[in-house]
Each structure stands twice: as C-alpha cells, then as structure tokens.
Amino acid sequence: MEQLQDAIIVGGGPAGLSAALILGRARKHVLIIDEELPRNRVTQESHGFLTRDGITPADFRQIAREQISRYPTVQFATDTVIGANGSDGQFEVVTSQGHTYTSKKILFTVGMKDRPLAISGLQEVYGKSAFVCPYCDGWELRDQKLALIVSGATALHLAKTVSGWTSHFTICTNGMNDWTAEEHEELINHQISIIDSPIQHIHSASGIVEHIQFEDGHSLLCTGIFFTPELVTGSDVPQMLGCESADTGMIIVDEFGKTNIPGVYSAGDSASRKYQVVAAAASGSMAGISINSELLEEAWQYNVSKSST
Helix, strand or coil: CCCEEEEEEECCCHHHHHHHHHHHHCCCCEEEEECCCCHHHHCCCECCCCCCCCECHHHHHHHHHHHHCCCCCEEEEECCEEEEEEECCEEEEEECCCCEEEEEEEEECCCEEECCCCCCCHHHHECCCEECCHHHHCHHHCCCCEEEECCHHHHHHHHHHHCCCCCCEEEECCCCCCCCHHHHHHHHHCCCEEECCCEEEEEEECCEEEEEEECCCCEEECCEEEECCCEEECCCHHHHCCCCECCCCCECCCCCCECCCCCEEECHHHHCCCCCHHHHHHHHHHHHHHHHHHHHHHHHHHHHHHHCC
C-alpha cells in the first residue's frame, strides 16, 4: 500500500496538469495517474491558448510535466485507474497494473473519448483535414471548400459558426433528417447546400480529404471537414463512486469542480462541454484551488480540535 496522498488526479491532460501545478505549489502530495492516450493526440496542433498557440499536444504535455517536476511533492504514474472506493479523507484507487493508491481527495480529469468513427475514410483524415472545433481549426481552413457532416439543430449552429471562416461549405447529413422544418428552411433561405444521401466513403491522400462519395452516386469536392463526433466519458470510475452525470455522460460539478460525492472533484472535458485546451486548464486550476482550500480547512479544524483536548 502506497502512502496516503493529499490528492490523486486521474488524467494528465491540461485540466489535470493545471490542478497538479496549483497543488504542487501549495506543497500538497499529489499523484497523477495517466494512461497517456489523450483524445487530442490525433491532432497536429492545439490553438487558442495564449503563448502556446500552434503547439503540438505532445509538446504541451512535455513542457507542463517539466514545469511541474520543480515541485517534489507531485509524482506521476503511467497507468489506468480501473476502480475506486472509500470516502472523503480515505479513498482507494486500483489500477490495471495491479497497484493500489490511497488519497484524501480525488480529481477526475478523464476527458472524453471518441466512439469508433462509423463513416468510411473518416479515421484517415481525422486531425489532419477533418476537425470538430472551428475555434480550434477554422483559421487553417479559412476560405476553403468544406463539408459539414452534421444534422439537426447542431447543423444550424455549426453552419452559423463556420460562416465566419468560409462561405464555401455544404452540409452532409449522412442520411439523418432529424431537424425541424424551421431549421431546414433557415438553411435553405441562406442558400446553404444540403446533401442528404448517406456517405459511402471519404477519399483522401496523406490525410487530406479530396472528395466525399455518396451512396446515391454523387460526390463532393472539398479540402476540409468539420463533423460532430460521438463522445463518451473517458472513464466510468467516477460513476462507480456515485458521481452524478448528465445524459451525455458529462460529470455534474459546481463552479469549483465539486461533484455530489464529498472529496471527489472533476474538471476539463469530462465535466464541461467547453472542449478547448484553455477552458480545460482553467477548470483544472479552479479545482486545484478548491481541493487545497478544503484540505487547509480540514487541517485548521483538526488543529483546533487537537489543541482543545
């Protein structure tokens, strides 16, 4: 059995690393357990983070680890947490490598994971010329001819957003017609092309999309794609502890990252739909501050109780 940590952070992305930095600087004993399979590993660059715009996800994590290593109370373990139990002040987590760790608090920064991409050829272009966030990658695809693989209310929202970078785009519903007549009419009124036929295959070369082939025989020339992925929470361990979650799988937290289970926190993509590096890092910092404040308050009360006996 390892020593009791002040906090175990499950997940070593921007949220987890930011929380670790806060807690390390606060002289708390922290263990980060990370399987090192981040969702953004398929992308070549991360954007929108001031001073780090255009950095590769791998370089971002490496720099973060180097900076955190200045604080000796923070340790890293490359492993996967598969189970957890206990209560506030005495949690126990178990990993796939057979290790057991204990801590006073737990912070889940497990992110989200993509379900298998069902469209033929999409995996080959994902992260190279097919993306999910215009704010992250819209600049690189500015003024290009794009395909938006989306339908329903999300299609209308994505069309409005992408229009800030290019007016040359076509909505491909991939056979899904789950929008209202009003949504469809609004797109038509803005002269936005819509292809309803299911996608047969996305043709590409070296990760750059060339055209999309549809089951009805038609094809669409394009140089980039935005699509809405199907996501699941990066781990079901928070639910094992009783953490409440939304229908989307997102862990429900307050503004400081607290879940409904005392001593258990969550931050980053697993606890928010703001899927950006800078947003994840900010929520991790707030969770780290909240955890430290809780630990300090508990120590303060303990010392009062001890001195009065």
